[in-house]
Amino acid sequence: MYIIVVGGGKVGYYLSKTLLSEGHEVLILEKDAKKCEAITEELGSVIVRGDGCEARTLADAGTERADMLIAVTNEDEDNLVACQVAKYKFKVPRTIARINNPKNERIFKKLGIDVTVSSTNLILEHIEEEVPTHPLVHLLTLKGGSLEIVEVKIPQNSSVAGKRMKEIDLPPGSVICLMIGKWGAQVPSGDTILEAEAQVIAVTRPEAEEALRAALTGS
């Protein structure tokens, strides 16, 4: 697979090194001459000095035949432009952008970037998993971000604890898939009683997340 990586910083360097070790043809585009020199010393002639946002540079890099373009610079704007030019001018089948400000994730999706990776969000998710300070924890994002799997812990004093599932008013599009209580894991039915301190695994839409949390924690 021919993969173009825009940005030769730490992320771009280690990403390219891994992709090369997997046998892919990789080309890094980097503006900074010193970084280019350092990467050439380390990885050989897999880097071209130039601006990955410019159509000319991308054309010289053979973007037309690229299977994938990954933009991992420190600037969200540059990552967006590089991916858009690659996608719409050079018809690259898959574009992946690194997002530094999580607020930009939705804009990137709307503008047609195939995959976005937000390091801030990834770290936050890990923190939530390891140190659950919030009753709702993201476990997985599905369907390109339109659905997510979350875990909710039912608090001891929750108004829904002891109620049957069918009595709980869940937001539209939200489904409870699993309840892990003191008797183990079970797929809940309408008559299953929601135990206090149980962990509930649910599928929901990002916009309904807060309503689901409120419905299950009773706050």
Place this chain on the structure above:
Amino acid sequence: MEVTKVLVPVNGERVDEEVIKLACTIARRRKGKVYVVYVIQVKRALPLDAEIESETQKGEKILKRAERIAGELDYQVETELLQAREVGPALVDEAVERGVDLILMGINYKKRFGEFNLGSTVPYVLKNAPCRVLLWREPIE
């Protein structure tokens, strides 16, 4: 200087003749081998193994001329056509692969922006080749 394997990159310029002759003279002392290579530089827009007919024909012609020049000295050379993204790394890789003792490069006196300029291949080979490198520069015209 004991040399048994010499690598000579050629590019079709007049200087090729001098360096091929010199390589044969050096190698003859120890009945050594001379490898003459021409590197086709493939643009990123094409896959590395793309067949570029015009370049291949040009390379073959240059290598045939190299064989003829060596033949005039009653010496046989091995020729090879390489395809690479950049010439410098291709030459160093070839030198390592063949275990040569010497890379013999010929260049013309060239100026860029009014200053003498070595280009990018020669400095790369001088910096990275594990073996001896001999640089032959043509006189200033």
